[in-house]
Amino acid sequence: MNLIENIREAIRSIRSNLLRTILTGLIIAIGITSLVGMLTAIDGMKAQIEESFSGFGANNFDVQSKGRSGRRVMREGVEEKIYPPVNYRNAVDFKEAYSERGVATVHCSLTGAAEIKRGSKTTNPNTRITGGDENYLLIKGIAIENGRNFSNVEVRYGNNVCLLGSEIVETLFESHEDPIGQYVTFYGNRYKIVGVLEEQGTVGGDSGVDRNIIIPVENATRQDQTGNFRYDITVLVSDPAKLDYEMGQATGIMRKIRRDRVGEENSFEVVKSETIGESLEEVAGYLRIGGFSIGFITLLGAAVGLMNIMLVSVTERTREIGVRKALGATPLRIRQQFLIEAIMICVLGGTLGVVLGIAIGNIVASLVGPGGFLVPWVWLVMAFVVCILVGLVSGLIPAYKASRLDPIEALRYE
Known part of the structure; x- marks a missing residue:
């Protein structure tokens, strides 16, 4: 079982358990939405305030x-x-x-x-x-x-x-x-x-x-x-x-x-x-730290929820794991399979969270005053990096547990 086969198997598992995947992805999406939404709103409000006061000190x-x-x-x-x-x-x-x-x-x-x-x-x-x-x-x-x-x-x-x-x-x-x-x-x-x-x-x-x-x-x-x-x-x-x-x-x-x-x-x-922009940048920096901290706590709760669901998935698929091991799958490939599945769920949920976060952040920023639509590319990239890290952390323990199963005991599991 190579890496490509593991990716295909993760996709098949996600499709076969679509409802569970959706609910799990929503947990991650909520965390990413709070993170990206707050950071987008802060940057959007800062940009609009700077535009309103662009002449005060800038020249x-x-x-x-x-x-x-x-x-x-x-x-x-x-x-x-x-x-x-x-x-x-x-x-x-x-x-x-x-x-x-x-x-x-x-x-x-x-x-x-x-x-x-x-x-x-x-x-x-x-x-x-x-x-x-x-x-x-x-x-x-x-x-x-x-x-x-x-x-x-x-x-x-x-x-x-x-x-x-x-x-x-x-x-x-x-x-x-x-x-x-x-x-x-x-x-x-x-x-x-x-x-x-x-x-x-x-x-x-x-x-x-x-x-x-x-x-x-x-x-x-x-x-x-x-x-x-x-x-x-x-x-x-x-x-x-x-x-x-x-x-x-x-x-x-x-x-x-x-x-x-x-x-x-x-x-x-x-x-x-x-300039006022320099003063705003200092204030916005503190707001970003606060927003990132709150979003990180939300993501931490999402990571715990994902880990719990992945542990349940390992238990449900014990017999399947036993069959794979009997056919020659190594513990490394088993760990890889569950880690890829966790990361894919996180990326799917993170994509939805980024879209919702950018939309909500711009709506909140627009309440300060009319302005252009802001796409925070830095936070967007960071959000996907965080998704991958959350997937790795959440899937590590379930993947390790799956790789340690005894194939004979796993085949006997009902």
């Missing part, structure tokens, strides 16, 4: 001070030179010089632990205050829910106006009150509210924009009593394919502004902005 880069930590870095035993930070005048000069090529915004962070007051109401001391200009919201992908953005005059003269995050509005105002035109106080100054930022939700315990106040960057410079504020420049490139080229152009402009000599290294840094 941006930052020009910022070199060595943001402010500490000396040892490289080959030599301390690197510490350069002065990018100041407000450097940033404004760059924005004006780059305006012929594209859009840039100058911004800085004043504090992340401010208290905002309105009458007798006060926020917790965890409000972030940011200085920005008229382009800040556009480049950072922040929408205004109510009110308006800063005007060019307000940015130029640094008027006492501000944009509030939704969480601060909920703390300082009643639901029926309109915050537009009202005043809040921080740093001993009164600021008029001209806009409310759209709620973005909480990620990792950080409310981000929802707990942020944005004031004109010119106004923020007045709070810089010690001159330690660091000003960042974010540039929006119209064509992402030209991102590296524009970064090179920005480097040349900034070197001229900073008066870096020919042959000297840059006294600043030009880096690609972190």
Whole structure:
């Protein structure tokens, strides 16, 4: 009995016990469906969210001070030179010089632990205050829910106006009150509210924009009593394919502004902005681990069920095994026969599971938003590999038991 004959015999056995094969295959199909379905849904939702926010950071880069930590870095035993930070005048000069090529915004962070007051109401001391200009919201992908953005005059003269995050509005105002035109106080100054930022939700315990106040960057410079504020420049490139080229152009402009000599290294840094896709990839990675773990547990239960059915099959076919051994079949061929049968059942069930998993995963992903049909080829290949492994593990003990049967005792079995 060779390998080809064993495959034919496995097919005949599957056909002769069709109902049992279908029920066994369904056990495997359910496990594969849960595995492929969850992983497909995760990838599908990630792809659709990335598409919705494709412009937020994907075509941006930052020009910022070199060595943001402010500490000396040892490289080959030599301390690197510490350069002065990018100041407000450097940033404004760059924005004006780059305006012929594209859009840039100058911004800085004043504090992340401010208290905002309105009458007798006060926020917790965890409000972030940011200085920005008229382009800040556009480049950072922040929408205004109510009110308006800063005007060019307000940015130029640094008027006492501000944009509030939704969480601060909920703390300082009643639901029926309109915050537009009202005043809040921080740093001993009164600021008029001209806009409310759209709620973005909480990620990792950080409310981000929802707990942020944005004031004109010119106004923020007045709070810089010690001159330690660091000003960042974010540039929006119209064509992402030209991102590296524009970064090179920005480097040349900034070197001229900073008066870096020919042959000297840059006294600043030009880096690609972190995209939403990069953040989503990190979150999706954890979701994949969770989905794979749940699917693996389901498959483990399916493997136990398949093993039990294969053991019953060995018992039912004891006399058949005795005949095969009497005709010269070796224990290796007997083991091979049952292993092939288990693998074939798993592959048949896995095929159904993959189809159902891809369909269910895409349906779940489509609930997030409209998008294209996703076929996760990596998970598809992995699913069939897992099917084969499950078939081997589930069929190993029954196959070993069948190969150990005594042919004389097996022939006597009724």
